[in-house]
Amino acid sequence: MKVALFDLDDTLYAYNPCHEEGLFQLTSYLVSTWGISKEEVLTKYDSSRKLVHAQLKETAASHHRLLYMTKLCESFGKNPITYSKHLEEVYWKGYFSKMELDENVIPIFEGLIKRNVKIAIVTDLVAEIQYRKLLHLGLENYISVIVTSEEAGADKPNPAIFNLALNKLKMNSPEDAIFIGDSYSKDIVGANSIGIKAFWVSNDSDPVKSNSLTIQVRDLKTLRGIIFEHV
Known part of the structure; x- marks a missing residue:
């Protein structure tokens, strides 16, 4: 060999602790800044992720958190150019904080x-x-x-x-x-x-x-x- x-x-x-912390940080940020509920964030994040996967199938871009955040912003009527990149970084900052x-x-x-x-x-x-x-x-x-x-x-x-x-x-x-x-x-x-x-x-x-x-x-x-x- x-x-x-x-x-x-x-x-x-381990992926799950990282992802869970990323989602927690994202959810906390949006609850405090946009005044929406945790349940709304998680529901629309999941639907945004599924929409990206459906559109892009088995490609690398189908996993791109920036695209998830873009769809998430659109679902809340927010300008994705203003918010998407920052939301992506909020998620990844939380994610990396738990990566071991x-x-x-x-x-x-x-x-x-x-x-x-x-x-x-x-x-x-x-x-x-x-x-x-x-x-x-x-x-x-x-x-x-x-x-x-x-x-x-x-x-x-x-x-x-x-x-x-x-x-x-x-x-x-x-x-x-x-x-x-x-x-x-x-x-x-x-x-x-x-x-x-x-x-x-x-x-x-x-x-x-x-x-x-x-x-x-x-x-x-x-x-x-x-x-x-x-x-």
Whole structure:
């Protein structure tokens, strides 16, 4: 094995505490400045998010918080040019305040690099925010390549994003790579579709999701205990 491809969100750190804090800060701000209820904010945020996803399908832009905020402003009759960018930053400030790297990531990364394995990040969403996350987590010096769905033109599990990562790493054979991620439908299915062995970080016990190209691990601590056997 020559390269290890990692998902970012909810694999290297816990997504939910970050998102919940981002939404809390956004909601608190709008309740105090626009005089609307928490319930109204959350309902219209959710409908704005769903509208963006419906319009943009499986693309990086469908995850863009700025677009969510634009639709949110429009739903309240507010000028999105005036408010959207600020609201996006309110959300991300709250989000980053809760972002903590899983304690097993650095030992895994350092062990891989020690064994001459290159590390890449393969992630949905727009490049700008995913780069910010990696810098916030202090991972920039460990990573050889990052590929976002914005750059690849499609979200996972589209093979394009996985193939682009291999091409950037100058890998001709998927057998020289492994993928580590938490989403079966996006990470595991996508990696397996081009012949990459995957480590699925999940407690899901569905036997239908078991196959010869996938090894399921409960968490990164478990992964840390076995990954070097595959290098």
